[in-house]
Amino acid sequence: MPRIGMEPLRRKALVDAALRTIGSHGSLDVTMSEIAREAGVSAALAHHYFGSKQQLVIATIRSLLARLRADLVTALQETNSARKRLSAVIRVSFHADQFDTETVAAWLAFYVEAQRSEEVRRLLIIYTRRLRSNLKHALTQLCPPDDATRIAEGVAAMIDGLYIRQSLNASPLGNDAPIRLTEDYLDMQLKPFLKDTETP
Template identity: 30%
Template sequence: MPKLGMAPIRRKQLIEATYLVLHRDGIDDLTLKKIATEAGVATSIITHYFGTKEALIADTMSDLVGSLLREVRDRRKQATSTIDEIVAIVDGNFAPSQVSPTAVSAWLYFWSRVPYDPAFDRMQRICDYQLRKYLAKSLKDIVSKDEADDIAETIVSLSYGFWLQFAHRQGDFDVARAHRMALQVIEARIQMAWQNNLHLRARTSLTNQDWS
């Protein structure tokens, strides 16, 4: 009989094994037997905790998305300014847990299934919504809502693009350089939006004076 409190530990162990086998062998050769061997357990343990391979994969992808949101959330808690909060989102996307070879393989598989799997699509929407919510809160006093949306798209697009490059060039891809480039682009985008807002406020003020 399993020990009390063993279920979360065992489930995490099996999810970690799924990451490893997915990265090593690819989704087409991902079998319960291989996962069980990697985890050092019997195949029946997997079916006991997850039921099916599909359920295990779904839980693994949920863990993947959750890990990104945790990375961002934990960094935002330590932020001491609006800019730090925005940087926290970029930093979370480039955290070691997100750019490891196993994580990149999992993200690539996840994105390939989002257009075809409603459960994956829902996870992606939740992830995007939460990141946009963080950005909207941080940017509300600096830029307009439309500009905040544009900045959010920039962050997501940069992250996805760098991840794809990393997946194809793992041997010679400089993650630190990619992180730095992403921050530079975001900084320039925010500065431009902020200056545009200042100019707009100045023009509005002059217009109001003309009417007074």
């Protein structure tokens, strides 16, 4: 009989293994058996907990989004400055847990899957809306609403584009480089609106 409390641990192990396996393959062309092997459990147990690979993929995306949201909530609680809140959003977006090679590859695989899976597409839309909402909320305290919307879209596009660039692995970026690039773009866009007192 299974030990009490093992199910959550095994579920987490399978989710983590799915992320590593999908990331290392760079696609969802993996089997439950491969993921289960990576997690150190049987394929039968993986099917028992998740039913199908699709449900395990959904759980993996939910786990990534939950981690991202938790990190962002913590980062935003540390400051009341609108400009520093923008920096927090950027910093969390390129956190080491999210921007390592395997996780970036997994994110790209999930975006490809979103073209045929409505559930995956819905989860990724939630992520993009939250990102833009967090950016726009802080930006509206620094510039007019139309400019806030425009700049939020630009910053979000920078983040997405740097993930795609990282996935190519031609000249991998560290965690600091994408933060600096995005901050430089943001500073340039905010320059007409910011006074000397509002610095990141």
